[in-house]
Amino acid sequence: MRLGLFPLPLFLLPGGVTKLRIFEPRYVRLVKEAMHSGNGFVLSMKDGDAICRFGTLVDIIDFEQLPDGLLGITIRGKSRAKIFNVAQEDDKLWVGDVEALGDWPADFESLPDRVTNALKSIFDQHPQHAAQYDDEPADFSDSVWVCQRWLEVLPLENSQKQWFISQDNAEEAKSFIIHLLSD
Known part of the structure; x- marks a missing residue:
């Protein structure tokens, strides 16, 4: 599936929750498209100018207007994701084909x-x-x-x-x- 990519130095894995401030028009568009489709988007990292191969498919679980008038969203990691065929659209929004990867199995002994x-x-x-x-x-x-x-x-x-x-x-x-x- 082709989804929007949000490159940040933030690392989030499945089950992780964080808040983001949205102010650039391309990311306002990303949020609108993710909410409309119900498919979420991928939180990705960059290596220099390139999007890294792996990211996290996230869902928007809450949103609010912040005191400064900007959009605030709360996201939760849904699954690890492999990213292919990355491109940048006219408004500079990154997009890519995304393959959701399975959860890590809980098949090891408990942690100390x-x-x-x-x-x-x-x-x-x-x-x-x-x-x-x-x-x-x-x-x-x-x-x-x-x-x-x-x-x-x-x-x-x-x-x-x-x-x-x-x-x-x-x-x-x-x-x-x-x-x-x-x-």
């Missing part, structure tokens, strides 16, 4: 308590971030969900983020996060 507790602590220290999950409560019992949230908040290079999002399961992410948080 220190990994889950450290993420809970981050949520406690940043209540504005945690508040984004009021409608979709944080699921600290889901190891895949916890790994995905860690990958979103860690300061990783785009190449690292692209490598993790391209994986068929969360095993590498789990190993990386456990190693990173080891005593």
Whole structure:
């Protein structure tokens, strides 16, 4: 399916929630088209001037007019996505053919308590971030969900983020996060 692409340095994975401010006409159009079609759009990253091969298909779950008059939207990651045949339209909106990729299976042992507790602590220290999950409560019992949230908040290079999002399961992410948080 051909969808609009929203290139940002923001990394969001399935189940992740964030808010965006929309002010450029091309992204107002992207939001209108996503709302009209019900297909969402893809949050993508850039490598220089090029759109990266993997992104996240997102749904718009809420919108509001911000105090400054701009459009605010809340998005939730729906699935990882592979992006092909990228082009830029006349108004500079990026579009591409998108293949939704399956969820990471929850087929590994639970994470050590220190990994889950450290993420809970981050949520406690940043209540504005945690508040984004009021409608979709944080699921600290889901190891895949916890790994995905860690990958979103860690300061990783785009190449690292692209490598993790391209994986068929969360095993590498789990190993990386456990190693990173080891005593």
